[in-house]
Amino acid sequence: MKRKIFAELLKWKQQEMGRTALLIEGARRVGKSYIVEAFAKAEYKSYIVIDFNRSSEEVMDLFVHYLNDLDTFFLYLSNLYNVKLYERETLIILDEVQLFPRARAALKYLVADGRYDYIETGSLMSIKKHVQDIVIPSEERHLTMHPLDFEEFLWALGNETLMDFIRTCFHDRKPLGQALHRKAMDFFRQYLIVGGMPQAVETYVNTRDFNSVDRVKRDILTLYRGDIVKHAQGYEMKVEQIFDDIPAQLQKHDRKFKWASLSKEARLREYEDALFWLSDAMIASICYNSSSPTVGLRLNMDRMTFKCYMADTGLLVSHAFDENGIVSEEIYQKILFDKLAVNLGMIVENIVAQMLVASGHKLYFYSNSSRDDALSRMEIDFLIAKSKVSNKHNISPIEVKSSKNYTLMSLQKFRAKFAQQLHTPYVLHTSDFRQEDGITYLPLYMTPLL
Incomplete structure (x- = not known):
């Protein structure tokens, strides 16, 4: 379905050019994951969806052990998802990121690296247990997604x-x-x-x-x-x-x-x-x-x-x-x-x-x-x-x-x-x-x- 937020995603991509990650918040079942993947298909050469609702231990371990070695981080990520990564032409989607707050905190380093674009989706983002023990990245921009108008x-x-x-x-x-x-x-x-x-x-x-x-x-x-x-x-x-x-x-x-x-x-x-x-x-x-x-x-x-x-x-x-x-x-x-x-x-x-x-x-x-x-x-x-x-x-x-x-x-x-x-x-x-x-x-x- 056609959603107005698509234009906001395009505006973010064109204006920010990888300088920030984008966090899309909204209620469950409001269409966040759908619209982000549709955007990825339309606007990028390749993309990876890391769904923290069902991601493997190997994927989550990357955010724990390899942030000081991003070359290896991306090498493993590319092979785990069998997706080729293209500099400035790949979007990495952190879906349901509230379930793994360390991935959200990692955006500070991933955005600074500058190779790829990042969009997070999540709900219940300000609930205490989803933000405790992490530093919320200043490189994060926010968009709120509502039901269809x-x-x-x-x-x-x-x-x-x-x-x-x-x-x-x-x-x-x-x-x-x-x-x-x-x-x-x-x-x-x-x-x-x-x-x-x-x-x-x-x-x-x-x-x-x-x-x-x-x-x-x-x-x-x-x-x-x-x-x-x-x-x-x-x-x-x-x-x-x-x-x-x-x-x-x-x-x-x-x-x-x-x-x-x-x-x-x-x-x-x-x-x-x-x-x-x-x-x-x-x-x-x-x-x-x-x-x-x-x-x-x-x-x-x-x-x-x-x-x-x-x-x-x-x-x-x-x-x-x-x-x-x-x-x-x-x-x-x-x-x-x-x-x-x-x-x-x-x-x-x-x-x-x-x-x-x-x-x-x-x-x-x-x-x-x-x-x-x-x-x-x-x-x-x-x-x-x-x-x-x-x-x-x-x-x-x-x-x-x-x-x-x-x-x-x-x-x-x-x-x-x-x-x-x-x-x-x-x-x-x-x-x-x-x-x-x-x-x-x-x-x-x-x-x-x-």
Whole structure:
């Protein structure tokens, strides 16, 4: 499948010319190994994939005993993999490098040698046991890989033109028109159901069968549970508790994470490591309350008040509707035809969070539950800052609406209270583009363009 990160890999190769190694991080099953090998086949004369999930003792011993003799290191490596190495024309891939941290540390010497290019792939890269006892090489550049975004999903379905037209309409500030808006929303609802995990998308492309897609997604959820047991040692039960509770927390009206739902005595300090583990594993995305939405959203981040989204909305759907072990075709059909009476709000808000993260945004929202001042009591789903900061008008509030009937009370309060910092207020909804009374109403599929 065509992925945008391929262009980033090409840019790294052309600009760095072997001066740095590239580390691609991402959740399990997000397509890291696939895209790196596709890049190697297309852009290099030869390549070696060292998969530390199944590499031999002989290969791992090279990183222990031969870093002071790189001629011998490469001689053995070439023969062990039966691949001829070409100076400046060979890529060496360290796959699942978190499983053997010494190989990551060795990049300091391999990059300095300068003969070949190096790309690492990994997940759970910042987990303590994967970095202890090694010096992380300064020669390492980082890229994060996310699930397929909406445009990549369209490409997978064979549609190369629709997102370009959507992009043109966004920049020209005009609607798509009834027929094309309906077509875009049909695709978007499919994306909402399937999500962006490559295996799920591939299964959907080949079968158009939601039950088959759901089985793939449940396999991925099972894999994640296995990772929790294996890698979150010491607090795996707490990680599982949070993981299992994400749909229930998002189902609530204000979506904020409540520790009391885990246990009456639960506190952040007891569960903080577990929460950060899910975030580091890129299974979940944390959205923090910015208590004063001014220039620096991060400067006013309230770590005690947050929302927890699934990194992939397709996985959330399978995670949330699991009463019979598999999401029934009927539930999928109701989402597809916009007939699901409950739960749709949390699914739509989750897909917006997913699209914002994929576009490079950190997640923030605004919440003030004042009992004394009704004008200050409000909740805004998301906040984003302008790319170029100025003295005023830097923050755009975003309200997400999953139905056609809604009010904008909180958004109007926000506009009045924070007029000096207000940039463009957005409403993301299921209807076409329009601008009215100083508010920009965007169809949900335009979210990646913010």
